[in-house]
Structure formats: structure tokens, C-alpha cells
Amino acid sequence: MLRLAGVGKRYGRGALVLTDVNLEIAPGQVIGVVGANGSGKSTLLRIVGRLSRPSAGTVTGKPSVGYLPDRFPAASRMTALGYLRHLGRISNVSDVDKRAAELLERLKLAGGPGARLRELSKGNAQKVALAQALLPEPELLVLDEPWSGLDPAAHTVLAELLAEAKERGAGVVFAEHRDEFARAHATGVFELSDRTLKESGDEPKARLVLRNPGGRLITSTVPVNRSDAVLLQALQRGWSVVRVHTPAGK
Ligand SMILES: Nc1ncnc2c1ncn2[C@@H]1O[C@H](COP(=O)(O)OP(=O)(O)OP(=O)(O)O)[C@@H](O)[C@H]1O
Numbered sequence: 353m354l355r356l357a358g359v360g361k362r363y364g365r366g367a368l369v370l371t372d373v374n375l376e377i378a379p380g381q382v383i384g385v386v387g388a389n390g391s392g393k394s395t396l397l398r399i400v401g402r403l404s405r406p407s408a409g410t411v412t413g414k415p416s417v418g419y420l421p422d423r424f425p426a427a428s429r430m431t432a433l434g435y436l437r438h439l440g441r442i443s444n445v446s447d448v449d450k451r452a453a454e455l456l457e458r459l460k461l462a463g464g465p466g467a468r469l470r471e472l473s474k475g476n477a478q479k480v481a482l483a484q485a486l487l488p489e490p491e492l493l494v495l496d497e498p499w500s501g502l503d504p505a506a507h508t509v510l511a512e513l514l515a516e517a518k519e520r521g522a523g524v525v526f527a528e529h530r531d532e533f534a535r536a537h538a539t540g541v542f543e544l545s546d547r548t549l550k551e552s553g554d555e556p557k558a559r560l561v562l563r564n565p566g567g568r569l570i571t572s573t574v575p576v577n578r579s580d581a582v583l584l585q586a587l588q589r590g591w592s593v594v595r596v597h598t599p600a601g602k
Pocket residue numbers: 363369387388389390391392393394395396422529
């Protein structure tokens with residue numbers, strides 16, 4: 353469906369953000385991309401969704417794409433339904449009103465289809481953003497942190513919608529910063545670190561919640577066999593340990 357080979361990306365004359373990224377997306381595959389803030393997840397997803405061109409390497413395949421951006425510009429006076437109708441007409445969605453209303457109903461958009469975009473809370477704006485990506489039933493869904501801001505009920509609905517997309521043979525690529533969460537929803541998880549993408553094995557991970565000397569809470573996910581070393585280094589730098597979550601039995 354889509355193949356990235358040797359993909360690199362730099363912005364302007366800046367340093368490389370991605371180097372030698374290889375990724376193949378097949379129908380029915382759900383790929384989770386994890387990585388720290390700034391590791392290049394959004395950059396990679398924009399390339400996968402063909403919204404941005406790589407500086408090196410090739411992207412082959414031209415599936416239709418539904419894209420959920422990392423920031424949804426919801427500053428319009430349009431209603432949620434008006435907005436989806438407009439987008440649906442551009443991409444020739446049949447029965448657009450019915451389908452849009454169904455999606456908004458399943459996601460439980462506060463205020464219903466008539467809610468104005470600029471009055472929506474973060475989580476409700478995210479629901480409209482998800483609906484616009486799902487509406488045309490694209491061959492490839494590219495979702496940048498799709499669970500961000502959603503309440504638990506909408507989490508479940510989104511998991512169902514992704515399972516349905518997978519069932520009809522769509523490919524899905526999503527970005528997520530929580531490793532275990534990505535693992536729970538993906539058929540394959542890849543990690544972006546040091547500017548490149550590696551398949552993330554099933555090695556058990558520990559989640560460390562630390563407080564830096566400035567008082568900020570920092571959450572870090574590390575392989576269990578490295579957690580002692582990371583904790584020791586953090587303590588030596590004057591950080592304190594708030595919580596350590598390890599998988600059962602590790
Ligand atoms: N339009 C841009 N122009 C210049 N640099 C950019 C641009 N977009 C992203 N970057 C840089 O590319 C790097 C990767 O950013 P990106 O947003 O892809 O990371 P991310 O993993 O999605 O981060 P987050 O988890 O915080 O959303 C960062 O150093 C960022 O500053």
C-alpha cells in the first residue's frame with residue numbers, strides 16, 4: 353500500500369530530523385509509532401500521509417489518506433456537521449450527512465452535529481478531527497496522537513472504529529507517546545529514536561515518573577533492564593523518583 357525507503361527529512365537548512373527510515377504499510381495493518389517529544393513522529397506521519405516530501409529517499413504507493421493532524425485548527429464558526437459536509441463533498445463521500453452524523457453520534461460530540469467548531473473543548477474538537485479523517489473511509493488512516501484529549505468512553509469508540517477500518521482492509525499508522533498504549537492498539541509498534549525508526553520488540557518496559565530539580569514531573573518509558581541505570585543517573589543529577597511502574601512479575 354505504501355513503502356518508505358531510506359527516507360530522510362530536514363527542515364530548511366536545519367539538521368536532519370529523520371534519517372534512513374524504512375517502513376512498509378500493508379492493508380489491515382495497524383502501525384503504532386512511539387517516541388519522545390520532538391523525536392519526529394509528526395514529521396514522519398506527514399510524510400506517510402504525503403503532506404510533506406522527504407529530503408532523501410523514496411515514498412511509493414498512493415493510497416487515499418485520511419489524516420488527523422497533531423493540531424486541529426478548530427477556529428471556524430462552522431458547525432461540526434457543516435464542516436464535515438463540506439469536506440465530504442470535496443472527497444465525494446456518498447450519504448455524507450448520514451455518515452457524518454453517525455460518526456459524531458458514536459463519538460458522543462457534546463452539543464451534537466450543530467455544535468460550532470470554535471466553541472468546542474479540546475476533546476470535542478479532537479472528535480470532529482477524527483470524524484473528518486474517518487469520513488471518506490480512506491485506504492490509509494494517518495492519525496497523529498488520536499487518543500489525545502479523549503475521555504474513556506471515546507477511547508473505546510475509537511478503538512472500535514480502528515478495528516472496523518482494519519477489518520475493511522485499511523492500513524492505519526498512528527503516533528502515540530505511551531509505549532504500552534500503542535502496543536495495546538497496534539499490530540506492530542515502531543520506535544523513533546536517534547532520528548530513525550526501529551521495530552520495537554516485546555521487551556518489557558518500565559514507566560518512571562521523576563521530578564526534575566525545577567519541580568517538573570517527567571515521565572519516561574525505558575526497558576526494564578535499563579531502569580536501574582536510568583534511575584541512578586537521575587538521582588545523581590539531583591532528580592527525585594516519584595513512581596516506578598513495572599510490568600507484572602518484572
Ligand atoms: N515546520 C518545522 N520547521 C522546522 N522544524 C520543525 C518543523 N516541524 C518540526 N520541526 C522539528 O522537527 C523535530 C521533530 O518534530 P516533530 O513535531 O516531528 O516531533 P514529535 O515526535 O511529533 O513531537 P511531539 O511528541 O512533541 O508531538 C523537532 O526538533 C521540531 O522542532
